[in-house]
Amino acid sequence: MVHRHLLVAASLPMALAFATTPAAAQAPETTPSIVETMRTLSGKQKARPSGAKGQCFTGSFVPTAEAKNLSKSPVFAKTSTVVARLSVGGGNPKVMDANKAVNRGFSFRIDPGGAGQTEFVMVNAPINFVKSPEQMLEFLKVRLPGADGKPQADKIKAFTDANPETTGQGRYLASKPVVGSWVGVNYWGIHPYTLTNAAGAKQLVKFKMAPLGGEVGLTDEEAKAKPADFLVDELKGRIEKKQPAGFDMIAIMGKAGDEKTNATQLWDGEDARPTVKLGTLTITALEKNETCDNAIFDPTTLADGLAGPDDPLFIQRQPAYAISIGERL
Template identity: 40%
Template sequence: MPKPPTGTVTPASIVEAMKAATHGPSGVRASFARGQCVRGTYLPSDRAKEITKCRSFTTPSRVLGRFTVDGNLGAADADRRMLRGFSFRLGSNGHRSDILTQSAPVHYARTPAQMLGFLEARMPGPDGNPDPAKVAAFSAANPETLHQADHVGARPPTASFAGTTYWGVHAFPATNAKGETRFIKFKVSPVGGDLVLSEDEARAKPADFLHDDLKIRIAAGDVRFSLMALLDRPGDPVMDVTIRWPDEDHREAVRLGTIVITRVAPNDACDTALFDPANLAEGIGPPPDEIFAARSTAYGLKLLA
């Protein structure tokens, strides 16, 4: 069991807190530890070049991806409180980009200090559970840290990795060939639409059903997602990952391309090729928020491997 953090805000202390709060053993990822590696292809749309000159998004390429469930290693796939994730790598040598997305459009903390406080409030006590009073006190003082849980809690359990919408919570500066730069958010939408379960259906599912379902779907045929770019408007909160852009679900979006998942891959392929959010090819810049900077450092130090 990792030692609880000391309160010093560093990427390392945040990772230690993540593992302590979720009972995560050493040698595994601090978040989204349970997953399945996949391979496929990416086909750009005719409009991708309007948004970015980044060759990761404007040229066809192979895809390495990983579908995941966050939370305790022992949690069931049907647990609606757990985020689902989809990380993927586009492009080839010299213009690769790694994009990390999740099944909620916001993060649970605005700054690294707030993130550490959120995790410390949820440290397990002698009985193995967090103190509800500490969680309530922190939430009352930091109401924005509840936005992610509110979003997840309001949605029915997902029925499939292949039928889940995933968001990139950060605002990325995208520059096209004309030198025009604007902020975008990534959204990965299942071509067949979202697939959900009733509460009774979820309770009847086996613990690893999402992983089994993915393998069955890929064996029966490819799994497809539209990679979308949500376009910014003046005044959008690009520095705060705990809140959505106004009218985000109905604003202008451009389909950058289609991700086609064609086969399951050995998980060590994704363990070896760590997805690094700072790995961005020319034409897509690093987001300006504090959480991205801390996340980038943690992955660079391989703290989240």
């Protein structure tokens, strides 16, 4: 099946691709520069400039009865098929799987059929490293090499001093052990979403994918001993041995007044908030990478009953990913 985002990226002029989302109206000018700078930093390769290394899988999603009470979305009405890409962060497709400095990514498409297709693009941290497209562009630009080809440490320091919230995600990752399994770590959607049920009641939530078999962390010693590409083999082994290979989808409940447009911030007491289990996503088979690479995972593709925030950072992800696929294919 040719995915519709591939069609957007490949066959429409860029202005039209932007026109597919209201997003573009808010901050269209930063999107091409952000993607261009990401691509420059990762060497203009034919690979994603973020989450460059990864593997495609297929699976299923089984919703809970509670999910139906919160959202009328077709993804919570019945069992759906799933296409998922698990990745290692950054723009280096040869990065060691045990690298501690980059995040792990989890992109997935839940497809109940018809108009219900829904996509999430999550990472293994509850917060993002920037709060706006403008801050993202600056964050990337100060990391470009200077005229002498060397990193500009003074520029990075000045930016970091002026934008201390941009260190939060890195500090979170540094506080955790090296990830020992793609299905052994929590992933978060980060942005707040609004669920709407059949009666029209709305509930603000954040999404978290909690590993069925618990977290798997490696000591630095254990990490050093791991082969460069151990994550695929580890997950293949779990599937073959019928060990836990999936996640509970958890809704962290929001309340009136919660921040919706600063992805660098946790909500007040977020870790202790009430949660509702929305379903279980199981990874069942390895899939050829083409299936994931020939399309984008677009977090703004959400079925009825699910909506993302009115946050330029969230809205810019669709046009950014659409530009990126056009450059990397």
